[in-house]
Amino acid sequence: MAKDVTLRQLRYFVAAAQTGQFSMAATDEHVSQSAITNAVLALESALGTRLFERLPQGVELTPDGQDFYHHARHVLDSVRDAMHKPRFRSHDLRGTVRIAASYVVLGYFLPELFARFRASYPDVEIDLRDVDRPGIEAAVLNDDVDLGVTILSNVERLSRFGHQVLMRSRRQLWVAPTHPLAQLRTPSLKDIAQHPYILLTVDEGEQSTLRYWAKKRMTPNIAFRTSSMEALRGLVAYGFGVTVLSDMVFRPWSLEGKRIEARPVLDTIPQMDAGMLWRKDAQMSAPALAMQQFLIHACGS
Template identity: 50%
Template sequence: MSTSQLPIRFTLRQLQYFATVARTGQISLAATEANITQSTMTAAIAELERVLGTMLFERSRSGVTLTYEGHLFLQHAQTVLEAAADAARHPFRDRSTVSGTLELAASYTVLGYFLMPFIAKFQKLYPDVRIVPVERDREHIEASIEAGDIELAVALTSNLIEPKRLQRRVLARSRRQLWVAANHPLAELSQASLDDVAPYPYILPAVDEGDTAAMRYWSDAGMEPESFVRTTSMEAVREMVALGLGVTILSDMVFRPWSLDGRRIQTVTLKDPIPPMEVGLVWRKGHRLGPVASTLCKYLEVSVGAPGSE
């Protein structure tokens, strides 16, 4: 009996296309980013679903959202793509001589939804380095960086009160979309405006100043929702949205298509110019980072695909 392995049934390019569609939520936008036609992107995703024998996306007029199987496969796809990218960047990596401990400040959202996988991979590459993540709110991060008590932080740079007083390097920007229950009246819209959203109970997550950020872009539009519900729990936000008790506008970074009870949540793109959530590195202006902090900065810039410094 043959013991040979089964042939690989998909290519890195298909995985890249799949990950881009998952991130953008729209096949047309993913095709534009990948510099291919929409029909080519559609065919690539359909072929991937065929060889895997399952649907990876649910389609609607507002775009696409990952199925449960799609979410599981995305985790594998990202691991493969990250490994391939690292092999391309560092095909003959020498063992680093960098060593030491770095206390890295980060906010709740950054720790929970962004940073930890990168830290785990960094420490495998640099076994003599120990990164100690410390959760701090935005106010504490700004004050501690300026005072020199913390050398480096990864923060929501879009929330900084006086950003020009700090050195910043944006790592990622995550668009904000409307979250609604699958059976909500707004769920069938291809796009929604703040006018459409305003009549419904609006859920404000009081996590990482999410409520402050939300009220800022409502105020910039000269509007506000008719009623509010505040909560400090992201799982409560998901549950309330999934039960149809309200809607919210949050970033793709924290989006999950199910509540804890397995109820469906979907996103609708917004017509209004809502600013994205930004995550970035922050350190004291004029300060030269030490070897560990500098190495971590460079790693995150390359691994995340940093938009740039400010």
């Protein structure tokens, strides 16, 4: 049956998994919703299992769907990398690329990309540094690193740098399935403000959160602040509060195996932009340039 599976079907399936809605996946892929539905049904038929649970507010991956999602991503990423290699790959490229990255992108975005880069450039060493956003800006400007990777929406005076957005990630409400807000299809910030809120403080999370709340002339009902993503997941999953965070860091389970669901927020709130910084006048080494171009290509920017 594997011979009947197409790359287009995999792409549509991944889009549906990432958005949680067939309609949104169709918009992202510039096709009809029926094209997404038919692709998913064809994959489910070929695999002999359900990939999604159909819910009133959208879809969510089944355990089999979650497993297949990782395989599908791997296939699509491998094809993308294969298309990248003829233009940029140098089999004998050697040296070191110096990268400073902040907590969120280092934990939830870069490791897989670095593994793919290493497969293309096995003799290039990655000198990786865990640095906060102000430290990344200083390191880039002082030429202590070749590239900085951080949340660009937090960077002060972005025009000082060469920069490239690598991922735009929407922010959604995270909520336990039994929580009252889980019953609303698109809760508003006003709805959310009526319930205890768990605030993530890492990577300037508190400042960026309160900034968009303030623009709506509202404040969340903060019950607990934490720099631990797993503590936040546990508290949300057990119903002690809710939070609004980006899809990049969303996982549907806490460490204890309790379910977490995501809901789109009715109000317009800013997405999270993760991306690269480099010094405008920098003369990049060949390894640094290879990493820069690889990340741009791999992320489809």
